[in-house]
Amino acid sequence: MVSKTTVTVLSVIALCLAFADALPRLPHLRRCRCITQAEQLQSSMRISNIKIFFKQGLCSNIEIIVNLQDNKRICLNPDSEVGRKMISFMKKKMNN
Structure with a gap:
């Protein structure tokens, strides 16, 4: 017979693996x-x-x-x- 502790530990491990697998599918968070x-x-x-x-x-x-043109x-x-x-130029450009 399997103890409750073993079932709980295995369930937690299964949930962690499921969430770890799902992380790449989550919407891209802006870091x-x-x-x-x-x-x-x-x-x-x-x-x-240039991107702002x-x-x-x-x-x-x-x-x-x-x-840059050399891919840097x-x-x-x-x-x-x-x-x-640059920021003030882009703000003016966005307002026009």
Whole structure:
């Protein structure tokens, strides 16, 4: 006869495995994309595009991601002079 403790432990393990398997199927939670941030861009950088992500989901930071033509990605500090200019430009562009 199987004890109640064994059944409980096996049930908990089964539930943990089921939830661990389901995690990749959950909606994508927005975490911060940028860990380190540059203060400025160099004039020699060949910019492909710029994306600005405002505060959302689990990330309470404004993030500016600059994609370069050589497939590198740079996170720009939104509090830097260049970052503030980009944010104000994008806000003006969105309001038009």
